[in-house]
Amino acid sequence: MSNLATLPKNGGLANKNTASNFPLLSTWFDDFSLNDFPSLFSSNFNTGITLPKVNIKEVSDAFIVEMAVPGLKKSDFNINLENNILSISAELKEENEEKNKGYTRREFGYSSFKRTFTLPETVNDSKINANYSEGILLVHLPKKEEAKQKPSRTIQIS
Template sequence: MTLVKFNPEKKNSTLLPGFNDIFESVLGDTFFSDRRINSLPAVNILESGEEYHIELAAPGLKKEDFKVSVERDMLTISTGHYSENNTLEKTYNRREFSYSAFTRAFTLPESADVDRIQASYVDGVLKLALPKKEEAKAVSRQIEIR
């Protein structure tokens, strides 16, 4: 068996010259690159003394498009959005379909109170507030120095 050292700096493989260039030109084409965009929305997760906050950026949707569920210690946020645009041009009808869906799942800490989770959707951002259980809240007290 022969080991061949991989050199990421070198574009062409010595075994198949030009092979990588073909892939780069095809996959770098705007037709493909536009479709390779990550379809998962960005998420911010914050923690305060009283609760956890999850903010999910999903503009262009309605609150009815979301499904938020909790099963055991898993919080699942999913959506399926379908839209259809019809444009009449001259003697033919052009249809453009758009369907986007995603599912994000988060493992909840034991300190989260799943019975009091609240959600709101404002200005394209889904916001979830996950209160902490009473015993898990940060307790602050002054310690006397002797």
Template sequence: MTLVKTNNPFARSFDGLMNDLFNELPAGFSKAVRQDVFAFPPVNIVEKADHYHLQVSAPGFDKADFNIKLEGENLTISAEKKEEAKSETDKVVRREFSAKSFKRSFTLDEKINAANISAKYENGILHVGLPKREEVKAVTKEIDIQ
């Protein structure tokens, strides 16, 4: 099958128009659109019996790129991957790899034991463990009626 590109706008499909639109925009504009769309990595929050488990999808980062900070009741997870300056002898026709960064903040409640928060980066997923505080168990006492 041979693909033929036409200049007739009425003969193009919607997908073809969208591809032409985004492929013909200036490189800086499409980069800005991509950064706005993908500025926040997706996060899963799982509640277990003794802790909460945050899973931040952040492929392409190294462990040293992350910064996790707890200020009061705000937990902030951020990462920045800087572009390395390399001298290239080849002509770059199109560059879509670039420096990446993000910042996500979560408000923690009084149930979280802030002193024991842990984090581990593995296979493109940042795992953050938020242990629950041991709640003071109410003393149950039976009172006799006289």
């Protein structure tokens, strides 16, 4: 959570009722910390995959996106490019059913994520490729020929 404004404790926003022995409403909220309930107030209620971490690096002829997403299969991913926006998503649905004497236990699971990236104009979008190995999704975004970094060279003085 972000603190955009600082309010004085017990101040200005609550009316004081001197005839009452109850604490002011503002003091009740001062003592109540949302940090005591981080999973309730900061969670996106997704019990499966969290938003995966991404490394993006630039090399002389390409940009490389590395995404850590262990435990998935290649077929779980959906990678799209539309109007220079690259989106990477995955969706998993799982259903387990166990039948024993007199009862049936069924468990359902659903997990998903989506990350989007605005690509620079220098990316050659017709040559983008992706590879998934050992829990790392690697997306190779080659640069257009005119945007590639040229190797340095020595210029002779005449």
